[in-house]
Amino acid sequence: MGEKRKPNMSPVKVTMPEQPAEIRRSNFGEVALGYTAEMAMEEATRCLQCKHRPCVKGCPVNVRIPEFIAKVAEGDFLEAYRILSSTNNLPAVCGRVCPQEKQCESRCVRGIKHEAVGIGRIERFVADWYLENAKDKLVPPPCNHRKVAIVGSGPAGLTCAGDLAKLGYDVTVFEAFHVAGGVLMYGIPEFRLPKALVQSEIKLLSELGVKIKCDMVIGRVFSLDELMEEEGFEAIFIGSGAGLPSFMNIKGENLNQVYSANEFLTRVNLMQAWRWPEAATPINIGKRVAVIGGGNVAMDAARSAQRLGADEVYIIYRRSEEELPARLEEVEHAKDEGIIFKLLSNPVEILGNDAGWVTGIRCISMELGEPDASGRRRPVAIPGSEFDIELDTVIVAIGQSPNPLLRDTTPDLNCHSWGGIIVDDTLATSKEGVWAGGDAVTGAATVILAMGAGKQAAASIDEYLKAKHEEV
Ligand code: FAD
Ligand code: SF4
Ligand code: SF4
Numbered sequence: 363m364g365e366k367r368k369p370n371m372s373p374v375k376v377t378m379p380e381q382p383a384e385i386r387r388s389n390f391g392e393v394a395l396g397y398t399a400e401m402a403m404e405e406a407t408r409c410l411q412c413k414h415r416p417c418v419k420g421c422p423v424n425v426r427i428p429e430f431i432a433k434v435a436e437g438d439f440l441e442a443y444r445i446l447s448s449t450n451n452l453p454a455v456c457g458r459v460c461p462q463e464k465q466c467e468s469r470c471v472r473g474i475k476h477e478a479v480g481i482g483r484i485e486r487f488v489a490d491w492y493l494e495n496a497k498d499k500l501v502p503p504p505c506n507h508r509k510v511a512i513v514g515s516g517p518a519g520l521t522c523a524g525d526l527a528k529l530g531y532d533v534t535v536f537e538a539f540h541v542a543g544g545v546l547m548y549g550i551p552e553f554r555l556p557k558a559l560v561q562s563e564i565k566l567l568s569e570l571g572v573k574i575k576c577d578m579v580i581g582r583v584f585s586l587d588e589l590m591e592e593e594g595f596e597a598i599f600i601g602s603g604a605g606l607p608s609f610m611n612i613k614g615e616n617l618n619q620v621y622s623a624n625e626f627l628t629r630v631n632l633m634q635a636w637r638w639p640e641a642a643t644p645i646n647i648g649k650r651v652a653v654i655g656g657g658n659v660a661m662d663a664a665r666s667a668q669r670l671g672a673d674e675v676y677i678i679y680r681r682s683e684e685e686l687p688a689r690l691e692e693v694e695h696a697k698d699e700g701i702i703f704k705l706l707s708n709p710v711e712i713l714g715n716d717a718g719w720v721t722g723i724r725c726i727s728m729e730l731g732e733p734d735a736s737g738r739r740r741p742v743a744i745p746g747s748e749f750d751i752e753l754d755t756v757i758v759a760i761g762q763s764p765n766p767l768l769r770d771t772t773p774d775l776n777c778h779s780w781g782g783i784i785v786d787d788t789l790a791t792s793k794e795g796v797w798a799g800g801d802a803v804t805g806a807a808t809v810i811l812a813m814g815a816g817k818q819a820a821a822s823i824d825e826y827l828k829a830k831h832e833e834v
Contacts, residue, residue: 370407373476378483383698387668390552390636393695394458399439402487406435409479412471417481420469422814423456423521424449427466427481434484443492446485451524452517452563452813454493455546457486458555460810461689493562502571506530508827511595513580513768516544517809518601518800520567521816522823527570529824534595536578541632544603546809548632549624549659551666557631581771590795596830597795597823600783601816602768604801608761610654614712615758619646619720623653623663623759630666645670648754652676652723654709655759656685659806661692663757664701675701676751680708680728680741704751706730708743712756722752764802780805788822789815797822 379395380386386393397405409431417427426445433442446453460466462482470478510526512519515537523533541547546560568574580586580602589595607622609615626645634641651667653660656679668675677696679686682705686693697703706728713722727747730739764781776784776792782805783798785791791798799815801807 369410370404372408375408375477375480375483376401376405378480383695383700386553387665387699388671390669392556393553396490397483397487399437399487399491402434402484403437405480405484406431408472409435410471416469416471417466417479420466422465422810423817425453425466425485430488431479431481431484434488439488439491439495442488443496446488447492449817450485450813451521451567452546452809453485454489454559454563455517455555456810456813457482457484457489459546459550461808463689463691465810489563490559493559500566500569502569503528503530505532505571507532508831509534509593509595510823510827511536511580511589511593511598512601513586513598514538514544514601514603514800514802515542515564515574515576516601516603516800516812517546518603518802518812518816518819519544519599520564520572521813522599522601522797522799522820523572523816524567524570525817525820526823527567527572529820531824531827533571534573534575536580536584537574537576538579539632540576542574542576544601545605548628549662551627551631551662552636553665553669554662579767581767586768586772586775586793586796596827597797599816599819599823600768600791600796600798600802601800601812602765602802603812604762604764604781604806606763606765606781607758608763609758610709610760612709612711614714614720617712617714617720617756618718619648619755620712621755621757623655623659623757624762626663626757627659627666630670636666636670647672649673650675650751650753651755651757652678652704652751652753653757653759654678655761656681657687657759657761658689658692659762660757660759661688661696661701663759665696665699667755667757668699668701672755676704676753677701678704678707678709678723678725680706681738682706682730685738706741707749708741710748713750720753720756722750723756724748724750762801762806764805768802789819790822790826795826 430442430445467478509532512535607624629635633643635645638644651672653664707725711724728741731742734740769777789797797819800812
């Protein structure tokens with residue numbers, strides 16, 4: 363343990379070491395390499411330990427930010443981890459993929475004039491340090507034998523499960539895929555979020571007593587009623603995400619070599635196609651790939667395609683750079699790696715040969731008109747401005763919505779017409795004993811918002827079950 367240091371008034375964050383763009387563009391190793399202990403301690407001394415803790419208000423899982431950062435500044439990383447993990451069940455994940463600039467760091471007073479404290483970077487360091495250095499297994503609290511089922515093992519489900527296990531509930535997570543983690547495993551690529559690390563954090567939840575059952579599609583293997591009436595679960599949390607891809611409904615979308623980003627990224631990440639031939643699932647993308655869309659999913663798909671060996675990878679987006687919904691950091695990384703941005707361009711047809719394979723895409727140039735309902739300027743096609751790009755593969759990344767299976771198999775579960783489950787302020791659904799949160803409720807959003815919902819639902823379920831058992 364070191365001594366407390368003097369406040370560090372540097373206007374900028376300690377630089378995050380990174381793999382150089384020209385090297386990382388052809389490997390799946392992590393782009394950001396993480397702080398050393400020395401760097402983390404130096405960045406921690408930029409924190410002013412504000413009494414009113416504005417940064418905490420920006421964190422949906424209420425991480426006690428100044429407290430854990432103070433411990434890092436002292437060099438007491440174990441205590442920093444204890445503080446961090448008391449409210450955050452997946453800190454190594456959050457330290458990497460949280461949109462910190464819109465969450466905790468957007469409230470940091472150091473950010474008013476200069477750069478905010480690198481809260482996410484310090485969090486990542488602490489979580490990684492613990493995973494590398496902790497030797498003792500976690501001890502689960504005494505079990506109260508009240509069974510709670512969680513549908514889906516993404517960040518919402520895992521957070522709800524972890525919080526309930528910490529309170530002594532007998533928690534089982536049911537996951538449709540053969541591996542737990544949701545989008546953390548099948549969507550976000552290895553070079554941003556190593557899969558071994560996600561599994562390490564899930565293992566810590568198992569040590570707390572959370573049981574995880576994979577290959578269990580709820581709505582097929584058991585209905586929600588069967589879970590409660592036959593399997594003895596007293597409450598259920600639905601965190602089934604938004605895994606149903608949207609398409610553009612343009613000519614040529616059924617050609618061979620048109621993927622949804624979901625399918626493409628699932629093959630690359632979950633089925634480990636990037637490790638082929640060591641792993642069993644190959645993926646063929648050819649040399650020229652276009653990704654349609656401008657969000658984080660599109661950036662991940664484009665950067666993955668490049669790493670798989672494509673020579674030319676395009677992002678095709680109908681608005682301008684200013685409206686790109688992806689995180690600025692992801693856009694910068696994609697540009698540095700050589701992704702070609704075709705902005706103000708809208709696909710009108712995917713072109714193919716007689717054998718049914720993609721040969722290219724036809725787009726029309728756009729200009730920005732008046733703002734639409736979302737407040738963004740509406741893209742308007744410029745007549746006669748069509749142009750073609752020769753391609754081998756097209757990846758569609760224009761959005762996802764919740765899968766309709768649970769809605770279709772649970773008549774008393776009220777949902778919006780677009781598929782989202784309807785909940786009240788406590789995240790209770792229309793069905794007695796069932797709560798929901800994360801992307802299944804909001805549509806595609808973020809890891810930390812899903813985790814915040816999992817946390818809130820765990821508190822609601824705890825209150826409900828306590829009241830129920832007091833009544834009996
Ligand atoms: P999910 O993570 O989707 O998990 C739901 C789980 O439920 C899945 O494992 C699914 O298989 C399972 N399931 C579904 N139906 C059933 C059923 N009937 N029975 C059993 N199991 C079921 N957010 C960020 O904050 N930062 C990022 O950098 C970021 N990058 C992203 C990149 C990609 C490619 C994608 C797709 C998303 C990204 N997001 C990012 C968004 C973020 O990952 C999601 O908002 C978040 O994962 C939602 O969590 P969730 O728990 O609600 O759902
Ligand atoms: Fe910030 Fe995310 Fe960590 Fe909360 S979990 S402190 S929002 S990086
Ligand atoms: Fe530290 Fe910034 Fe939070 Fe203040 S607002 S306690 S400086 S992280």
